[in-house]
Amino acid sequence: MVRFLCGAGIRQFLDIGSGLPASPNVHEVAQACAPDARVVYVDNDPMAFLHAEAPIATDSITSAVRGGLRGHERVLRGAAELLDFGKPVALLFLGTCTTSRTMTTLPPRSPATFRRSRLEVNS
Numbered sequence: 001m002v003r004f005l006c007g008a009g010i011r012q013f014l015d016i017g018s019g020l021p022a023s024p025n026v027h028e029v030a031q032a033c034a035p036d037a038r039v040v041y042v043d044n045d046p047m048a049f050l051h052a053e054a055p056i057a058t059d060s061i062t063s064a065v066r067g068g069l070r071g072h073e074r075v076l077r078g079a080a081e082l083l084d085f086g087k088p089v090a091l092l093f094l095g096t097c098t099t100s101r102t103m104t105t106l107p108p109r110s111p112a113t114f115r116r117s118r119l120e121v122n123s
Contacts, residue, residue, distance in 0.1 A: 005090045006033035012089040013039045027062040040079040044068035
């Protein structure tokens with residue numbers, strides 16, 4: 001998915017519910033295709049957040065924000081420190097809706113909420 005998006009010209013990625021790092025990570029795949037690709041990892045689990053922060057501590061085009069679907073304003077404010085919301089951003093929800101419990105407790109239209117809120121961040 002990330003390679004495809006890079007091939008389509010996307011250079012910014014917002015990975016919501018990134019979870020514990022796996023190899024290769026989104027930033028590794030994206031930056032192998034496009035060295036200028038920017039990636040923001042988002043997770044509300046403290047361990048996942050710490051593990052996301054560690055390998056990117058010295059990387060100026062990859063960051064992590066602690067949060068999730070329910071705190072979209074905070075997530076987008078944090079992501080706006082690295083991402084330019086005036087340009088295309090791929091929203092990745094790959095690890096977010098993996099359990100029925102998660103799916104039944106999400107706010108209605110969660111991905112759409114991120115899109116609408118993104119417009120407000122730019123205002």
